[in-house]
Amino acid sequence: MDDLEFRRRIMSDPKYRDSKLTAAIKESETNSKFADEILDLDSKIAKAMSVDVPVDLADRILFNQSSAEKEDKIVRPNFAKRAMAMAASVAFVVGLLVGQVNWGNLIVPPAQANIADTAIKHVLDEKPFVDKLDEQVQSSQINAKMIPFAYQLSERFPYHVYYLNHCGFGKSNALHMVFQGEVGKVTLFLAGVASAKAEDFVQDEMSGVIEPIGNTSMILVGDKGENVSKIADQIVKIIKPMI
Template sequence: MDELEFRRRIMSEPKARDPELLKAMQDNDANAKFMDDIFSMDARIEQAMKVDVPDDLADKILFNQSSSNVVKVNFGKRALSLAASIAFAFGLLVGQVNWGSVAVSTAHASLSETAVQHVHDEMGFIDPLDEKVSEAQINAKLLPFAYQIGQQFPYHVYYLNHCGFGDANAMHMVFQGEKGKVTLFVTKIPTEQAKLFQKDGMSGLVEPMGDASFILVGEKGEDFTKIGENLKNILNPAA
């Protein structure tokens, strides 16, 4: 499947996960990145559409006409029209935009919120995968973030790739923890201090790492402090 056909399929069926699509994403980093962008953009559009409307707004925007000619705005149709316009405009951009440069602001979303949303969005795609990732592959993906692992990675790694992460990029890894699978993001977005969090049924840790950060997300009950210490011991600045 070529890249154009892959993008057409994902645009028409964003939730599709047939074997041909999965293979196209595994074989081509650009395809996987495009899928990330589609999920992220879809989530942002959905959030933007969630606007509270005052109960008396309809009365306030009645046309200033005689009572026999009063027309109320049909909000349902307008909402559908707006959604259709957004979808149409977004469709026109596919193939014209360099998706590697698409940025979604994280001004109103913390690192933990971005990470948890990302895990939820891709869980169905990533969960069945086991790529049996090697240390050499991990170091290759870490290179853009100026870090390397100095010894054997202490966990079995199921999945490894780069992804869009808010207005930056990240290394995206899934490995086996003590309670279940744990997702790791390494990004150049800095943070000031370590922070444990719980959100949307998941738990995790945000950890500063020089001018970068790593974020862990997984099941409640996982010892993220211990995992974080293990990772800090093997993650070294690239020479």
């Protein structure tokens, strides 16, 4: 079991263990630490979400409903505000707990503004694993991985590719590629997420760009000095819909 598969299985069900997972934890101190962190986070979130319900809550609801009928439903907003305040408090506590963990965010909103966050966190999470690889990927292999997205390269990919695979990208799937840019390594995601417009971003000492391609998005992430927009322009020109 490789590191990526191990992380995905642990994150999807922190308490589940089978023979393969148990062996992976015993064989690697890094895996063991990661599994403990996920279990600890899972426990903290469970505690944060465990909010005691007031004993007289049912009576209050019935009282508010009765009063609303007599007072033309004036009381209802008060109860709604209390419920919203309680939900906001729980969300705040969970946010603090998640912020203490250094392996990235598990919950990713679908808005375009967070496509960049998803890409950056994905790069940071998998960098220790991916940086060690050089699969010397060929353009034919890239085309094979692009089939689920209904796109193909119209000519040879212009950069040396170290790593190629599919991955989860928020609530969607993506092609995940790492190649040599002009300054350092660049990560490319071709994700099944629509984006409204092209957008540059800089975050965590990295620079990136989001390029809409039909109903998908191409996201590039490189070192801060990398001209990812220039690279994106070159790659977009050779990505064509499958006929």
